[in-house]
Amino acid sequence: MLQLTYRRYDLPFEYPFAIAKGTKTHQPTLVLSLGLGRLTGYGEATEIGYYNARLDEMIVLLEKNRSTIEHYALNGPERFWHFLHHLLPGQPFLIAALDMAGWDLWAQLNRRPLYAMIGLQWKNIPPTDYTIGINEPAEIRQRVAEKPYPVYKLKMGGGHDLQALEALRGATDARIRIDANEAWSLDEARLLLPELERLDVELIEQPLHRDDKEGMIALKQLTHIPLIADEACREEKDVPSCLELYDGINIKLAKCGGLTPALNMIRAAKQARKKVMLGGMCESNVGATVLAHLLPLADYADIDGPLLLKENAGRGLIYDGASISLPAGQTGTGIFM
Template sequence: MQIRLREIHLPMRHPFTIALGTTTVQHNLLVELEQDGVIGYGEAAPGLAYTEFTVESMVKALEAVRPQIEAATLTTPPELWEKMLPSLGHNRFALCALDLAAHDLWGKLQGAPVWKLWGLDISKVPDSDYTIGIDAIETMVAKMKEFDGWPIYKIKLGTSDDLAIVRALRRHTDAIFRIDANTSWTPEQTIAYAPELKELGVEFIEQPLLRDNWEGMRRVRAECVLPVIADESCLTEEDVERCAGCFHGINIKLTKAGGLTAGRRMIDAARKHGLQVMVGCMSESSVGISAIAQLLPLLDYVDMDGAVLIAQDIAAGVRLEKGKPIFPNENGNGVQLLPGAFA
């Protein structure tokens, strides 16, 4: 195989604010793997909560194993993942970009979509939400109206007016709401807010507490009237078992986990522990989003609106029509770079 690495710059459609900060331009890593004249694409997206994982650190990690990658012939992505784990386990973001590219390449070489090679059926899959970042209340309402008609909205919270935000948004839609506090609440706040949030049509609360506050999460799980879903508390397969007594479900981010191979392992582990499963996205292009889509038949919930949140995509692939995933007639993850994407 040959490997090529490229930093991509993705301006956001609007400044995207969560409890941890604001992003106006997302800087991601694009990995291209080529074998027998066929190219697979993968992506990884650094996040505000994981400042040690930058494009530069991912490139450094992958360059260190370039000789191993280029000496290998792709047979199956899990085989490559296992081979690279000892060298890339310290940087799951880099491992993710490589693994997504390997899956896309594998499917293209096999002449079928990845979901089909896994024996899955995409005739019935969950709809995605659309995420509304923190802003002035009137701006958050305007952002929701810009994408009117979606069945589900994910609302980022972590302000002094969190309940007022949800009340205001509810006046403009009958859609399902999901709340993501990004570790900004206390156990007391979470338990106190939940009854009104439930009345306001909220489906669940994602990661209300700091990622290591396990005692607090056990209390929240026992006393909160809404389900709670782990995000920052569940990064890799090793975290799943610990989440079982503290959350009702987990939100898997492929970038943090180490790719599709790791994501499937986490799904299996979650099911063994009776946890619901969601896969979420970072701010990323259709390269990363299309990889997430391969898992859709295995999921209870999905948040794959990353390519909608950016101003201009670099690729075509699985897309969303008001939250409904639309699969292209393409092999692999369904990814094709757009002409002039890097002009």
């Protein structure tokens, strides 16, 4: 019989984190575990208002379904995901956390690292970017001085986007990625594109609203900069349309409901010869470590949640600047609490 436990955290950011959808100083998160004998698998769900992901609601659902979950006979993570998908409809963040824990536990039962359990080798690992939120130019220059990285992601949509980008490019010759979080109109994007190209932007993530398909068709014809879907690609059913409109997709376990659907989304993107970005929802070391096991499949990594937080839950993945590695000799995900 499985043993379900969970703990709620309110983790402070090192700096206030501002995006087009709001600013926050702390990240509420729920770390849960599934135990079986001496083994324990871990997962994590963050609270994200614009996705209607609320920890209070998740906790109520966990208690309501505790007995059903604990009496589930774990016979493979894919079957466990389908069980959760029917048990907790409309709760991808919570399903993802339980799915993470299920995969972790299953890999430990099979005495293999998670990445090996899904048929991967730990090689060709892309460096993660470091995200800088919406800030004044002077703050951006100071952030680069304090946090030197080879790849940055700059949040946009604050009304002074070009000045922010110029400040970042003036402070570093690193690769720069842009994330507008749906904040631009087509006209705004059209005006910015020549400057983004001049300042050597590597990619643009979710420039327009996720429903603006006509705008994306037009935008894609205006630039050679890769356009990556984020909010437009929430779950597996969104992939076909996104692969037509974008050059790649940002896959986040919380959005799509866990590793099980994420693997299907990655396969679809690879088959269409599109780019794969792996991103997070400001998860701590727990969620970030689980996601990191998919890095051999990624073209771009955006797994910087633990780098943005002043305090973290758990231990797992290891950062050496932008390089990510996993604990040696561990089975499962390698998470320790």
